[in-house]
């Protein structure tokens with residue numbers, strides 16, 4: 713059988729109610745995975761669950777910035793063979809307008825929550841041997857943009873965390889990798905059009921030889937990293953940018 717399948721694997725996907733996380737849930741289920749979908753919006757999670765290929769999929773609603781919700785997620789779910797940490801948000805603030813509270817709030821969702829969930833699952837022996845952890849980072853982690861200081865810092869930190877996990881967990885055959893997309897057509901792109909205007913976004917797209925990404929482009933890479941086809945890959949950061957960085 714092809715090593716690219718996800719049969720007999722239980723995969724936790726955060727941010728599964730929308731965009732990249734939702735598509736990753738769909739693609740992972742198509743490849744045979746049992747998916748645990750997490751997000752805050754139950755209705756949207758139910759919609760995504762309805763569109764999954766048949767399986768024993770489940771939903772855990774959780775606001776990952778709340779310790780009690782993170783604990784609930786960690787305690788409720790069965791041991792996993794893979795995690796895709798996709799929950800996240802981009803908020804644009806010039807450095808001089810940032811205060812400590814805002815800084816903490818953004819770091820909590822984009823960096824501390826995936827860190828603490830991974831640590832909590834590990835402490836509770838819920839990372840099966842051979843588990844594959846995938847963090848959805850961003851090219852901003854290495855190529856920041858004006859106003860993106862906290863977002864870029866959170867993604868750079870996730871990349872450092874992922875490499876550390878790759879080192880610490882290799883004896884259990886647990887792998888950890890990042891995917892760093894450039895702009896993908898999700899709510900984040902819609903918000904960029906609203907804040908910057910369509911002209912600016914269209915102009916930006918001209919710098920992408922292959923255009924902006926689709927959620928499927930990221931989901932396919934995540935499925936590969938979750939599968940045994942990537943069993944010798946750990947501690948890497950896969951850039952998905954449609955050629956954008958060639959023009960940077």
Ligand SMILES: NC(=O)c1ccc[n+]([C@@H]2O[C@H](COP(=O)([O-])OP(=O)(O)OC[C@H]3O[C@@H](n4cnc5c(N)ncnc54)[C@H](OP(=O)(O)O)[C@@H]3O)[C@@H](O)[C@H]2O)c1
Nearest residue numbers: 727729730731732751752753775776799800850895896898
């Ligand atoms: N789209 C891009 O261009 C792009 C590029 C590079 C990297 N990324 C990264 O890709 C990931 C997914 O982004 P996306 O484009 O798919 O965005 P999206 O469509 O806005 O999805 C964000 C997801 O995060 C969840 N979320 C937000 N706040 C949460 C909270 N407090 N607790 C739990 N879940 C929360 C949302 O679910 P609920 O609303 O149900 O809570 C939603 O499912 C993010 O980490 C982002 O940084 C995106």
